[in-house]
Amino acid sequence: MPKTKHEVDNFHIISAEELPQPTQLKREMPLTGDALETVLGGHRGVKGILDGKDSRLVVVVGPCSIHDTAVAMDYARLLKPLADELKDTLLIVMRVYFEKPRTTVGWEGLIYDPHLDGSHRIEHGLRIGRQLMLDINALGLPIAVEALDLISPQYLQDLVSWTAVGARTTESPTHRKLASGISSAVGFKNNVDGSLSVAVNAIRAASAINTFISVTEEGKVAAFRTSGNPHCHVILRGGKEPNFETSFVAACEQELRKASIAENIMIDCSHGNSRKQYEKQLDVLQDVTAQIEAGNNSIVGVMLESNIHAGNQPIPDDLEEIQYGVSITDACIDWPTTEVALREMASRLRSVLPTRKRG
């Protein structure tokens, strides 16, 4: 028998630090002007592609994770002119991933640990994260995130044009409920073992009416009821083996058809599809481009992990030693490679995409 109530109530909680209300951060850093136009355009663009009304492809490209907001802005300034140049063919959305789901433990991203030192200054993370997202949107680049935390969307989601639910959370009922209430399109990845049915089930769940408990913008606990999200799709990210090739895409189309879900598939060129060898993303991109040239009608987008410089680095003990523009999570292709690869993809698909039978 427990001796005191404390033994059964919050026994393992060391501390609880209050955070500002989401509405406070939104008042301090409001979404207005050019940034708002970018988010509206991003939503419409991605949804138009999923609905088959816009023949372009969505390209979700950028660092595996953001750990330095100034470097992220440097990357955004490189990406923006390319996005403008290729916008007739590709809708480029920048990965601005702040929340990292770890297989076990590790650095959890800018929101949870902005100082990269285990100090977990979440309020600071939310503030610098929101400011960065505003700045990138103000530049005219729409933003992609992974929805991992179930509360942080109240602080940031108004700035997002496309959302992923990752391989580690696609099967999570609470993430599916959250996705059902998210305003942007949501991509569900197959799980880390390669199971596709969890992503198909996730779409069925997230497109339905749901109810979940969360906090309001004013920071009050509330029961949220959602109408269901009609813009959900699958992301093939590979598992134990890659799953980007024609036979996997055809099998995925069949599963979606069986479940009466629109045949919209994004291919993640990284993760299981690259066997975590970052250069292999280019082979995946080539293969996907060839599939579309050969008549594929279901692939609506690709994802690439790209940074200013190639590869990755462990977080050094002395943070002064961190290398500029290099990932501290998964390895990425570098900027010059990214630019060449996306230009080539656009030039091969420019005349093909408008002839596809979609929608």
Ligand SMILES: O=C[C@H](O)[C@H](O)COP(=O)(O)O
């Ligand atoms: O995309 C990033 C990583 O693949 C993901 O966060 C898991 O990382 P980990 O296996 O190194 O923890």
Ligand SMILES: C=C(OP(=O)(O)O)C(=O)O
């Ligand atoms: C964590 C990611 O991917 P996945 O969920 O596929 O592992 C990611 O895209 O950063």
